[in-house]
Amino acid sequence: MGTEPYYGPDFGLLRRQDPELAQVLLDELDRERGGVQLIASENFASPAVLAALGSALTNKYAEGYPGRRYYGGCEVVDRAERLAVARARELFGAEHANVQPHSGASANLAAYAALLQPGDTMLAMALPHGGHLTHGSKVNFSGRWFDVVPYGVRRDTELIDLDEVRDLALRHRPKLIVCGATAYPRLIDYAVFRGIADEVGAWLLADAAHPIGLMAGGAIPSAVPYADVVTFTTHKALRGPRGGAIVCTAELAGRIDRAVFPFVQGGPLMHVVAAKAVAFGEALRPEFAGYARRVIDNARALAGALAAEGMRPVSGGTDTHLALVDLRGTGVSGAEAERRCAAAGITLNRNVIPYDPEPPAVTSGIRVGTPCVTTQGMEPQEVAEIGALVAAAVRDPGVAGKVRERVSALLAIHPPYLSEY
Numbered sequence: 420m421g422t423e424p425y426y427g428p429d430f431g432l433l434r435r436q437d438p439e440l441a442q443v444l445l446d447e448l449d450r451e452r453g454g455v456q457l458i459a460s461e462n463f464a465s466p467a468v469l470a471a472l473g474s475a476l477t478n479k480y481a482e483g484y485p486g487r488r489y490y491g492g493c494e495v496v497d498r499a500e501r502l503a504v505a506r507a508r509e510l511f512g513a514e515h516a517n518v519q520p521h522s523g524a525s526a527n528l529a530a531y532a533a534l535l536q537p538g539d540t541m542l543a544m545a546l547p548h549g550g551h552l553t554h555g556s557k558v559n560f561s562g563r564w565f566d567v568v569p570y571g572v573r574r575d576t577e578l579i580d581l582d583e584v585r586d587l588a589l590r591h592r593p594k595l596i597v598c599g600a601t602a603y604p605r606l607i608d609y610a611v612f613r614g615i616a617d618e619v620g621a622w623l624l625a626d627a628a629h630p631i632g633l634m635a636g637g638a639i640p641s642a643v644p645y646a647d648v649v650t651f652t653t654h655k656a657l658r659g660p661r662g663g664a665i666v667c668t669a670e671l672a673g674r675i676d677r678a679v680f681p682f683v684q685g686g687p688l689m690h691v692v693a694a695k696a697v698a699f700g701e702a703l704r705p706e707f708a709g710y711a712r713r714v715i716d717n718a719r720a721l722a723g724a725l726a727a728e729g730m731r732p733v734s735g736g737t738d739t740h741l742a743l744v745d746l747r748g749t750g751v752s753g754a755e756a757e758r759r760c761a762a763a764g765i766t767l768n769r770n771v772i773p774y775d776p777e778p779p780a781v782t783s784g785i786r787v788g789t790p791c792v793t794t795q796g797m798e799p800q801e802v803a804e805i806g807a808l809v810a811a812a813v814r815d816p817g818v819a820g821k822v823r824e825r826v827s828a829l830l831a832i833h834p835p836y837l838s839e840y
Contacts, residue, residue: 459788506699513666520663599626632656636711659698724806753782
């Protein structure tokens with residue numbers, strides 16, 4: 420190894436020892452650089468986050484919490500977790516934070532374990548209307564272990580029907596109300612949900628996996644002052660590593676911590692915890708607020724451009740980082756649109772729309788988001804052009820080559836991992 424101190428990953432060493440896997444890494448970087456990434460739940464983690472992920476902290480078993488581990492030798496990783504917790508509390512104005520969940524799904528499982536018993540009733544957004552698998556889908560633990568009452572959006576406005584939410588809450592008296600979604604482009608009125616929860620004596624859980632980065636940047640109202648528990652992921656608009664976290668009231672701190680460990684998880688991934696600390700630190704910087712606002716500006720530009728091309732944004736637009744688009748006017752399914760865009764160098768995903776006549780494998784819609792293109796430095800006029808390119812690719816697969824040429828030109832100006840964060 421020589422006399423130089425070893426810090427972390429050495430790609431040259433990987434390429435020499437395992438060229439096959441090294442090529443996978445290079446190919447993924449080429450894929451990210453070679454197309455426009457419009458997946459609403461993805462982003463480009465900063466080089467500093469990647470450095471923490473590739474660190475020797477991955478070697479340490481650290482079951483428990485700082486100062487209360489079940490292994491010796493945790494004094495260094497304790498510092499990483501304490502930093503992550505302190506930064507999360509500061510960033511969100513929260514009384515307590517747990518940064519150990521491996522994902523948003525495991526964060527939700529821990530929150531349910533802290534607040535519910537199997538068979539308890541909870542009220543949550545229906546998956547076909549924009550909710551998440553962990554909000555009560557029958558194929559998920561949440562739908563199997565709990566009595567889940569779903570609420571949805573109105574047919575006319577495609578907004579959450581708050582009257583229905585209150586009526587269902589009064590009728591079923593849930594122990595927990597969940598607000599949050601994966602494909603809902605509008606703001607959620609957490610104050611109204613808080614009022615409904617108080618009226619029926621329920622806990623309020625906000626699953627903010629999607630909008631948490633926008634909340635961190637102050638671009639939209641935060642759920643933290645209203646919810647008893649907020650679960651979220653760190654890898655979407657927050658621009659951190661893949662993982663989850665929970666913030667909650669001081670009253671629930673012990674219950675949440677015991678639910679994460681030892682009930683749901685064993686040893687935390689300390690390299691990921693350290694990378695979360697890096698991401699929280701980045702989000703605390705003043706420039707992150709500008710990033711969060713630009714994500715929303717770009718999402719509105721994208722939704723507007725698609726609307727101008729005859730692709731209807733569900734609910735008429737967006738207040739967040741994503742848009743849900745109804746393709747029925749084009750005669751092209753969501754699955755086919757996803758394939759056509761991929762051929763043109765644009766990555767997005769098919770998505771059901773409210774009251775969708777098509778099955779989830781086909782869908783009548785697509786979901787698009789702007790965290791990635793905003794990280795790359797694109798402005799609304801460029802994102803509007805991307806909207807026009809999406810429309811062209813969806814309508815006519817024969818123009819894929821021309822669309823890809825224009826995509827390449829945009830990426831030459833705004834390549835990922837060559838521009839500053």
